Amino acid sequence: MRAHYGPVENAISQLTGLLGDRLATTAAVREHHGHDESGFKPLPPDAVAFAQSTEEVSEIIKICAQHSVPIIAYGTGTAIEGHVQAIHGGICIDMGQMDQILRVNQEDLDCTVQAGVTRLQLESHLRDTGLFFPVDPGADASLGGMAATSASGTNAVRYGTMKENVLSLTVVLADGRIIKTGTRAKKSSAGYDLTHLFIGSEGTLGIITEITLRLHGLQEAISSAVCSFPTVDDAINMVILTIQSGIPIARIELLDALMMHAINRYSKTDYPEQPHLFLEFHGSEAGVIEQAEAVQQIASDFNGSDFTWATLSEDRNRLWKARHDAYPSALQLQPGTQAITTDVCVPISRLAECIRETRKDIDAASMPIVMLGHVGDGNFHLAILPHPDHPEEIEEAEALNHRLVRRALAMDGTCSGEHGIGQGKIRFLEEQNPEGVVLMRQIKQAMDPHNLLNPGKVLRMD
Amino acid sequence: MRAHYGPVENAISQLTGLLGDRLATTAAVREHHGHDESGFKPLPPDAVAFAQSTEEVSEIIKICAQHSVPIIAYGTGTAIEGHVQAIHGGICIDMGQMDQILRVNQEDLDCTVQAGVTRLQLESHLRDTGLFFPVDPGADASLGGMAATSASGTNAVRYGTMKENVLSLTVVLADGRIIKTGTRAKKSSAGYDLTHLFIGSEGTLGIITEITLRLHGLQEAISSAVCSFPTVDDAINMVILTIQSGIPIARIELLDALMMHAINRYSKTDYPEQPHLFLEFHGSEAGVIEQAEAVQQIASDFNGSDFTWATLSEDRNRLWKARHDAYPSALQLQPGTQAITTDVCVPISRLAECIRETRKDIDAASMPIVMLGHVGDGNFHLAILPHPDHPEEIEEAEALNHRLVRRALAMDGTCSGEHGIGQGKIRFLEEQNPEGVVLMRQIKQAMDPHNLLNPGKVLRMD
The missing domain is CATH 3.30.70.2740 (Alpha-Beta Plaits)
Structure with a gap:
């Protein structure tokens, strides 16, 4: 495959002219950018470009396109399906220096950020505004990476995934053209839905440089709970009935007995080592009580016990920290x-x-x-x-x-x-939707005819 | 333009062989299918094919493709931007006989319907299930047409538009290939988002034949209200504050004084002829009261008066009928x-x-x-x-x-x-997003290289 691409040296020398010391070729920097958190083989890029603006990303891509060199966008390296490995070498664009929160529109419940802003950075910026952004994958990922991978997390059951929480993107295409996919209008039927085309495209159709996100108002009351069950079956049946009853639960997370054992060891907690649900309710004071009562009733029908409640912010954070530490545990x-x-x-x-x-x-x-x-x-x-x-x-x-x-x-x-x-699920995707994959390839071919954007990911193009 | 397309006669004779008397060429049928509810010039297709299955749509498209003949999908003809006019002649595929509700999954809050099922047909089918489908454009449109045009309506403020309420589509592409865009999983990050690519593509990228829709549980309590304001400004300020307060209002509709005058004449009502808001609240009994009290407080701050409430189903329907009759009024x-x-x-x-x-x-x-x-x-x-x-x-x-x-x-x-x-907003779309339109054209070109699918709509391809 490598043969299709041009030699990288000329691109590197041109990029050095453009970026100076923001174009890195040291082994340490390249190795750092050659892997995500998965077990897929690390494959460092030939160089790493630290971009600071959409226009600069466009310039970098134009240079890479001119020399037929692969281009890989890098957020925080926290993906787990081998998303950033430089399979065919090329230039990694690190978005970490594009970390400006450009605008928060409190009245419209939206904000615009550069792609390198991380979710915890945004959370901290929004403190005291009464607003929050609900999508929370475990890691402190960049919002550009989260859009590119269609991330979600524990709040999705109520607030949706990145698909439901992005209003518009600024994207640089494979030839360096810059487009905006939408507006700040809350809804639109103006032509093809370019926004969703890029969400989940994993840097293979374009590089996301700015994102306009929907924000949500913090609810008056938040209440978290942990509850244990004798079997996973009981826990799941409780979840199913809760969802089917239309209770607007904000989070409902399962952890099995071995997971709880791992958490107890890692986080020095003493939960009973049996299946647990971690729950959260958002609403008015009265609404949260109403939801909690309904859910406790359902839980007791399925042998739920050991309810622990937390309503104060620090108690809730402690409770959820155990859940968020599940992976390292x-x-x-x-x-x-x-x-x-x-x-x-x-x-x-x-x-x-x-x-x-x-x-x-x-x-x-x-x-x-x-x-x-x-x-x-x-x-x-x-x-x-x-x-x-x-x-x-x-x-x-x-x-x-x-x-x-x-x-x-x-x-x-x-x-x-x-x-x-x-890289990890290319064949699963083909199994899931063989006819759909043919169409995805047509779209990729139309938008990136030389397969320069994150080649070897999402689709096999050879 | 017509010159790019082949003569239609051979296609018609082959389609007659396939469909028998479900291929109509009479003037009356052609004229009926040559216009929507807009003032755009009626342009009848050369023939109308009444399809009954996805496979049949595929066969029809293959025949049209073989003869280079345009193909226009037709739902109920209730669009208002000149969506179905046969600008270059060709074959109209009427989806009206694809009116089967294939499956309602009560436990999963979803259903799968053929594209010709209308929203009121679905509403009536769902009666007694405790579920409803929230997207409600004024007309009794087909769900295929609603997906193709990214429709919304009065409930979108709480429940979203077609974009938020479609899980998966079955689509026939320009060469007759049949694809499914998704699964029944509530969320997915499996490759490019083909579902959203077709929502709002207005029959120019493929023909939607089946739709899997998200359903919602009917809330315990529903309460509707009408309220008048001395000025439109007052009414709008009340709306803005309601939304910014995070009140989960289900409907909030403005009608100005002249609109109310027209409704009074048409519907024999006697509303004060000044700006009105039509409102609806969904939730638990307590939740609805809580929302209604908060909104009444906001309304009174902006000189809202003459609140009329309706909670019984027939009273609410009467109240909303006036709103839904706005266009004919x-x-x-x-x-x-x-x-x-x-x-x-x-x-x-x-x-x-x-x-x-x-x-x-x-x-x-x-x-x-x-x-x-x-x-x-x-x-x-x-x-x-x-x-x-x-x-x-x-x-x-x-x-x-x-x-x-x-x-x-x-x-x-x-x-x-x-x-x-x-047809009506092609130049507005170009003004809104000139760079985006270039990309939309590339996608159209890749998916329908001979511009057979609803040519002359959404994008200029010449």
Whole structure:
């Protein structure tokens, strides 16, 4: 494949002219940008360009296009499907210096940020405005990366994913043209929906440089709770009934018994080591009480117990910290491992069955596997933890992942609820929607005819 | 343009072989399919094919493609930007016989319908399920047409537009290939977002044959209200504060004084002939009371009076019937007229200013103009009513429309909140997003290289 691309040296020398010391070719910088948090083989780019403006991204892309050199956008490197590896070498554009919050429109509940702004940076900027941005993947990802990968997280059950929370994007195309995809109007039927075309395109159709986000008003009251169940089945049935009852729950997260054990060890907590739900309610004072009472009633029908409540901000943060530390906690169960993570999402009516069948696989596996998930959306993850010295366990893990994907597809679900395709799920995507992939390739071909933008991700173009 | 297309006769004879008497060439049927509800010149297709399945649509398109004949999908003909006129002749595919509700998944809050199912047909089918589909353009449009035009309506302020309420589509492409764009999973990050690519593409990228829709649980309590204001400014300021307060209002609709006069005449009501808001609250019994009290307080701060409440279903329906009859009511102000409708949508912080400036235009106009709108979204319409015998008034109306669009664009708004582009707004779209239109053309070119699908709509391809 490399043969299709031009030599990178001339591009590097031109880029150095443009960027000076913001064009880095040192081994350390290149290696840092050659991997995400997955176990996919690190593949450093030939150089890293630290861009500071949309116009500069455009200039960088024009130079790369002129020399037929691949271009990879880099946010915080927190993806987990091998999204940023430089499979064919080329120039990585690090968006980290594009970290300006350009405008917060409090009256319109929206804001515009540069792509390198991270979600915690925005959260801290919005403090005291009474507004918040709800999409919260575990990591402190950049908002450009979150848009590019169609990220979601624990609040999606109520507030939606990036798909529902982006109003407009500024994007640089494969030939350096700059476009805006939308306006700040709350709705629009003005031509093709370019905004959604780029959300989830993982840097393969264009590079997102600015994002206008929807914000939400902080609710009057927020109440969090943790509750344990004798079995995962009980917990899931409680979730299903809660969703089907139309209770506007803000978060409803499952963690299985081994996950709770890992959290107790990592976070020094003492939760009962059995399946748990982490819950959150947003609304008026009266509304939150109403929701909480309804959910407690449903929980008791499914043998839920050990309810712990938190309403003060610091107590809630402590409670959710344990949930957010799930991934590092899990990794500690198998030191030195590279976790293989799964990400299926199924219609909620099939969730109990999907999890039940998956548990058989978990029980039969030769390595530790934890389960957690955004079960209100029908989305759950396994972190499969093969022993670092037992390569045959990696194969076993991959086979289990593949069986799980097939199970979800048979239930009219998707192979990827929120982690994207990257390198890791290209074949799963083909299995999920072979005719759709043909169309995706046509679109990619039309928009990036020389396959310069993040080649080797999302689609096979060879 | 016609020269690019092949002669239609051979296609018609092959289609007759396929469809028998479901391929109509009589003048009456062709004329019926040659126009929507706008004043754009009727242009009948050469024949109308009444399809009954996705496979049949695929066969029809293959025949048309073989003979280079344009293909226009037709739902109910209720669009208002000249969406279905056969500008270059060709075959109209009437989706009306694809009227099967294929599946309602109560547990998953979704359903799958053929494209010809209308929204009132679905509403009646869902009666007694406790579920409803919220998107409600004025007309009893087909759900395929609503997806194709990215429709919305009065409930969008709370429940979103078609963009937020479609999970997946079955689409036939320009060469007859059939694809599914998604799954029934509630969220997905599996490759490019093909679903949103077709929503709002107005039959120019593919023909939508089946739609999987999100449904919503009927709320425990619903309460509607009508309230009058001394000025439009007061009404708008009340709307802005309601939205900014985060009150989850389900509907908030503005009608100006002349609109109320037209409704009183048409619907034999006796509302005070001054600006009104029509409101609706959804929630628990307590939640609805809480919302209603908060909104009444805000209304009284802006001189709102004459609150009329309706909670029983038949009373609410009567109240909303007046609102839904707004368009025919307006037309009666100028018998024989073809209304020119506008559809801008602006950030809500600019709405008062946008309407205030527009009112100066209305006051100076030589013909009646009514204003109504989904003001909670920042979207409002004028129905401009030129006298049928005074052609110079049409020019005046178009100039006013153009000024309004420019005003909205200058406020970071859109030329089309919900009516789409059709023939009527092609140049406005170019003004709104010239760089975006270039990309839209590239996508159209890749997906429909011979410009067979609804040519002359959304984009100029010549």
